[in-house]
Amino acid sequence: MNGAVMIDTAIHLLLLLLFPPLLLGVINKTKAFFAGRTGAPLLQPYHDIVKLFRKDVVLSSSTTWIFRAGPVISLATMLLAGLLVPLGRFEAPISFAGDFILFAYLFALGRFFTTTAALDTGSAFEGMGASREVTFSFLSEPAFFFALLVLAKEAGSLDLNAMLHGPEGGVRASSLAPMVLVALGLFIVLLAETCRIPVDDPNTHLELTMVHEAMALDHSGPLFGTILYSSAVKLFILGSVLLHVVAPFGTGRPLIDWPLFCAELAALAAAIGVLESVMARLRMRRVPYLLTGALLCCGAGFTLLVR
Amino acid sequence: MISSFVLVGASAAALSGVPGLFLPRTSPLGQRIATLLMEVAALLGTIGAASVLAGSGGFAVELPWPAASGATLGIDALGAFFLVPIFLMGGLGSIYGLGYWPQGRNPRSARRLQLFWGLLTAGMALLVVARQAFSFLLGWETMALSAFFLITTEDDREECRTAGWIYLIATHIGTLLLFGFFALWRRTTGSFALQPVAAGTLGSGAMSLLFFLALVAFGLKAGIMPLHFWLPGAHANAPSHVSAMLSGVMLKMGIYGLLRFLSLVPDSPASWGGLILALGAVSGLFGVVFAIAQHDVKRLLAYHSVENIGIILMGLGLALLGRARGQSSLLVLGLAGALLHVWNHGLFKPLLFFGAGSVLRRTGTRQLDRLGGLAKLMPWTAALFLAGAVAICGLPPLNGFVSELLVYLGAARPLVDAASGAPAAVLAVPVLAMIGALAVACFVKVYGAVFLGSARSLLPPGRPGEQGESPASMIGPMLALAALCAFIGVAPSAIVPALEAAIASWSPAGAATSPGLLGLAPLREVGLASAALVALVAIIVAATRRLGRSGARVGTWDCGYARPTSRMQYTASSFGQPIAGMFAWVLRPRLHRPRVEGVFPGAATLESHVDDATLDRVIVPVSNLIARRFGWFRRFQQGLVQSYVLYILIAVIALLCTLVPFGDIWAAVFAR
Numbered sequence: 001m002n003g004a005v006m007i008d009t010a011i012h013l014l015l016l017l018l019f020p021p022l023l024l025g026v027i028n029k030t031k032a033f034f035a036g037r038t039g040a041p042l043l044q045p046y047h048d049i050v051k052l053f054r055k056d057v058v059l060s061s062s063t064t065w066i067f068r069a070g071p072v073i074s075l076a077t078m079l080l081a082g083l084l085v086p087l088g089r090f091e092a093p094i095s096f097a098g099d100f101i102l103f104a105y106l107f108a109l110g111r112f113f114t115t116t117a118a119l120d121t122g123s124a125f126e127g128m129g130a131s132r133e134v135t136f137s138f139l140s141e142p143a144f145f146f147a148l149l150v151l152a153k154e155a156g157s158l159d160l161n162a163m164l165h166g167p168e169g170g171v172r173a174s175s176l177a178p179m180v181l182v183a184l185g186l187f188i189v190l191l192a193e194t195c196r197i198p199v200d201d202p203n204t205h206l207e208l209t210m211v212h213e214a215m216a217l218d219h220s221g222p223l224f225g226t227i228l229y230s231s232a233v234k235l236f237i238l239g240s241v242l243l244h245v246v247a248p249f250g251t252g253r254p255l256i257d258w259p260l261f262c263a264e265l266a267a268l269a270a271a272i273g274v275l276e277s278v279m280a281r282l283r284m285r286r287v288p289y290l291l292t293g294a295l296l297c298c299g300a301g302f303t304l305l306v307r
Numbered sequence: 308m309i310s311s312f313v314l315v316g317a318s319a320a321a322l323s324g325v326p327g328l329f330l331p332r333t334s335p336l337g338q339r340i341a342t343l344l345m346e347v348a349a350l351l352g353t354i355g356a357a358s359v360l361a362g363s364g365g366f367a368v369e370l371p372w373p374a375a376s377g378a379t380l381g382i383d384a385l386g387a388f389f390l391v392p393i394f395l396m397g398g399l400g401s402i403y404g405l406g407y408w409p410q411g412r413n414p415r416s417a418r419r420l421q422l423f424w425g426l427l428t429a430g431m432a433l434l435v436v437a438r439q440a441f442s443f444l445l446g447w448e449t450m451a452l453s454a455f456f457l458i459t460t461e462d463d464r465e466e467c468r469t470a471g472w473i474y475l476i477a478t479h480i481g482t483l484l485l486f487g488f489f490a491l492w493r494r495t496t497g498s499f500a501l502q503p504v505a506a507g508t509l510g511s512g513a514m515s516l517l518f519f520l521a522l523v524a525f526g527l528k529a530g531i532m533p534l535h536f537w538l539p540g541a542h543a544n545a546p547s548h549v550s551a552m553l554s555g556v557m558l559k560m561g562i563y564g565l566l567r568f569l570s571l572v573p574d575s576p577a578s579w580g581g582l583i584l585a586l587g588a589v590s591g592l593f594g595v596v597f598a599i600a601q602h603d604v605k606r607l608l609a610y611h612s613v614e615n616i617g618i619i620l621m622g623l624g625l626a627l628l629g630r631a632r633g634q635s636s637l638l639v640l641g642l643a644g645a646l647l648h649v650w651n652h653g654l655f656k657p658l659l660f661f662g663a664g665s666v667l668r669r670t671g672t673r674q675l676d677r678l679g680g681l682a683k684l685m686p687w688t689a690a691l692f693l694a695g696a697v698a699i700c701g702l703p704p705l706n707g708f709v710s711e712l713l714v715y716l717g718a719a720r721p722l723v724d725a726a727s728g729a730p731a732a733v734l735a736v737p738v739l740a741m742i743g744a745l746a747v748a749c750f751v752k753v754y755g756a757v758f759l760g761s762a763r764s765l766l767p768p769g770r771p772g773e774q775g776e777s778p779a780s781m782i783g784p785m786l787a788l789a790a791l792c793a794f795i796g797v798a799p800s801a802i803v804p805a806l807e808a809a810i811a812s813w814s815p816a817g818a819a820t821s822p823g824l825l826g827l828a829p830l831r832e833v834g835l836a837s838a839a840l841v842a843l844v845a846i847i848v849a850a851t852r853r854l855g856r857s858g859a860r861v862g863t864w865d866c867g868y869a870r871p872t873s874r875m876q877y878t879a880s881s882f883g884q885p886i887a888g889m890f891a892w893v894l895r896p897r898l899h900r901p902r903v904e905g906v907f908p909g910a911a912t913l914e915s916h917v918d919d920a921t922l923d924r925v926i927v928p929v930s931n932l933i934a935r936r937f938g939w940f941r942r943f944q945q946g947l948v949q950s951y952v953l954y955i956l957i958a959v960i961a962l963l964c965t966l967v968p969f970g971d972i973w974a975a976v977f978a979r
Binding site: 075076079080207218226 | 756839885
């Protein structure tokens with residue numbers, strides 16, 4: 001491993017560990033701007049997480065070790081998935097043919113433990129949130145796989161690095177239409193997986209309408225901090241996957257490409273903030289239609305490509 | 308030769324229940340002898356099978372029995388691969404039975420259960436080593452009939468008898484088709500021996516007919532989606548270790564039969580592969596959809612067997628496509644996925660059924676909506692069931708992920724290898740993804756409803772000394788199965804030699820031209836990634852160990868409800884309702900809802916039920932129709948012995964008439 005790769009890997013790790021909460025800050029700042037408020041400082045999520053880690057934990061008397069394992073395992077899956085995904089023009093630290101399947105299944109493992117931890121409290125609200133989470137995921141997961149298949153077909157490889165970096169010399173003109181469809185589908189999947197409007201409202205105050213927040217109602221202190229942090233990491237990972245499709249730019253010079261990647265990611269967060277400001281949350285019964293739309297987008301993209 | 312240990316093991320298994328028959332009903336000695344013999348059988352059989360998989364030669368013996376007219380037995384790597392789960396489960400299930408179905412508590416049924424348990428194991432072993440139609444059918448029927456007696460162990464319950472009869476009818480339809488299959492095989496190949504036929508010797512019509520007969524006969528046993536109708540009832544009503552054996556091992560005998568037949572016809576057309584792939588996708592998807600709608604934990608697990616058989620068939624379909632198109636990489640990936648899933652399902656499904664058995668033994672109910680909060684009462688069962696649930700969902704770092712990964716890679720192969728020419732097979736990838744996500748939904752529901760939260764109904768007090776966890780004889784086998792799941796998950800490259808040996812014995816030509824499994828699938832990397840995941844969890848646990856230590860215990864916050872009760876929890880039915888609602892077009896749930904009238908309505912009940920797609924909606928109505936239309940035939944069935952004797956007499960006279968030379972008589976009469 002030569003020096004340049006080692007430095008890139010180190011930057012990858014640092015960004016993966018430290019950058020994600022900033023995205024939440026950018027989203028909140030954008031929303032505050034649209035609402036005509038000053039809003040919390042950009043670095044507020046870091047303060048929140050640090051404060052939560054210093055707090056004590058209150059546990060429900062009906063819970064078992066699963067309740068504590070949920071946040072821990074979902075953070076571990078997110079960090080491992082973060083090592084599989086290439087950031088910007090750089091290579092991912094871990095990469096092998098077929099790693100995209102591991103990548104997707106790590107998300108599923110995280111979901112398994114988040115939802116079981118929610119059910120561990122025996123609360124109706126958390127059960128409701130868990131039920132919605134698994135329901136939405138059974139539509140978003142095939143959509144995600146369809147999108148990855150399009151990228152694999154285009155790149156002629158089953159390796160996440162090659163798939164996301166695209167073929168040599170850029171995407172063919174004939175595959176532009178599938179790429180647009182995939183970008184749209186991936187964006188909806190990103191919103192659903194990271195529980196943003198229009199699928200879920202992270203700031204909602206009515207438990208009956210919550211998805212992700214409902215599952216974390218009983219988590220407190222460091223456990224809740226872990227959940228907050230891993231959802232930021234999830235946004236970071238899925239955002240960098242999406243950036244490969246919508247903004248495959250690069251100069252080949254690391255000194256420019258790393259800041260460029262961070263700026264792109266921040267811009268994506270700002271775009272999500274804009275979307276959250278101008279849209280209302282969909283009614284819960286309508287969300288499956290949106291996700292089916294994402295599935296159809298990605299499926300249609302795939303059909304266009306292999307036809 | 309070490310491989311002939313298999314025969315010794317099978318004989319020991321067949322005889323294991325016999326000593327118990329001569330001992331008193333209540334004496335625990337017979338069960339101990341049976342278990343000991345089963346362990347000996349398991350050890351010998353596994354060693355024998357492992358030696359064949361490791362590359363030592365097999366054996367070939369002729370049964371010294373004229374009635375079977377030269378029935379030969381032999382073993383190859385494909386057979387050895389299927390023998391491993393047979394003997395493993397035979398041994399582990401018998402230990403589990405010591406705690407779950409002790410002789411002392413079940414004097415009426417335990418001796419019978421042990422006898423047929425051994426016979427079932429031996430029958431399956433015989434079936435796998437058979438090299439000729441008669442010995443194959445002998446093994447097949449031993450297995451089928453032993454399974455019938457095992458399913459009807461609790462024959463004092465009507466539900467159990469019904470399930471047994473349905474199973475018996477289904478299995479005998481399969482046997483009848485197998486008779487037809489072997490008769491046709493004899494007619495087209497000239498012998499009853501199960502030897503590969505050279506390409507082009509069978510006509511396409513005969514090949515198609517053979518394939519159809521094999522697909523339906525073996526598909527009935529394996530539980531492919533429209534033919535799965537016997538399976539939920541049988542698995543739900545059998546004792547739990549029997550369910551584990553049926554689901555984990557006996558269903559695979561259908562897969563084995565199909566694989567064996569396909570290995571004998573090396574020039575199968577690509578359309579067979581496409582058909583099996585499509586059947587696999589249907590079984591996989593609708594198996595898990597029906598599972599989500601179940602309220603009974605063992606019926607739910609049974610539908611998951613249909614799902615897993617679907618995944619195995621998808622791998623097999625890819626392998627057939629690869630063989631027909633001369634694409635050895637597709638062949639190796641698909642078949643490796645199918646074979647490894649046979650082993651994996653033989654590990655995690657028994658683990659789950661053992662767990663369900665522990666729960667049933669303690670609580671006396673299989674209804675998900677009456678359970679809850681058992682993780683505190685039975686911590687070992689809960690942790691081991693969780694391992695099984697993670698494994699069956701195909702999640703890393705356990706074994707289910709490895710076999711699903713192989714099927715995924717096979718299905719995605721045409722994307723990167725334009726020559727493989729099966730672009731439609733790629734659609735298996737999103738189908739598998741949907742199956743995986745639905746399986747996660749289903750097992751989160753089961754695990755949450757059974758083990759988490761708080762109990763939804765009052766637990767029975769339990770016998771003295773049995774208020775908590777199950778005995779070690781039940782936990783031990785579960786621990787062994789979970790350890791094997793973890794081993795295959797973290798070190799998948801360790802079993803590559805066994806897989807490659809079985810693939811080479813299935814298709815020597817295909818295996819010879821492929822770059823090897825490790826060259827096609829990133830099994831080493833997956834093993835390392837799984838280990839990394841475990842390490843990462845350990846690091847995070849160690850790093851956060853000191854945080855929030857006091858862990859004050861209060862009631863569930865539940866948004867400020869002061870006194871949440873266990874009846875306010877989300878139930879399993881409501882958890883699965885959104886998905887069941889989206890699939891209502893195939894599930895067609897029947898809902899009996901109360902009519903709420905007046906200002907103060909009285910107590911009301913709500914009931915929902917999902918009928919089986921084949922049994923309740925096709926077979927039962929059609930059978931009823933036939934019974935009505937043929938009502939007139941009943942007048943021949945009077946119950947009078949005299950009239951039956953008359954029928955026999957008429958039949959004998961009719962048969963004798965065939966000997967009378969009517970032609971000669973005719974000629975003689977008219978010659979005059």
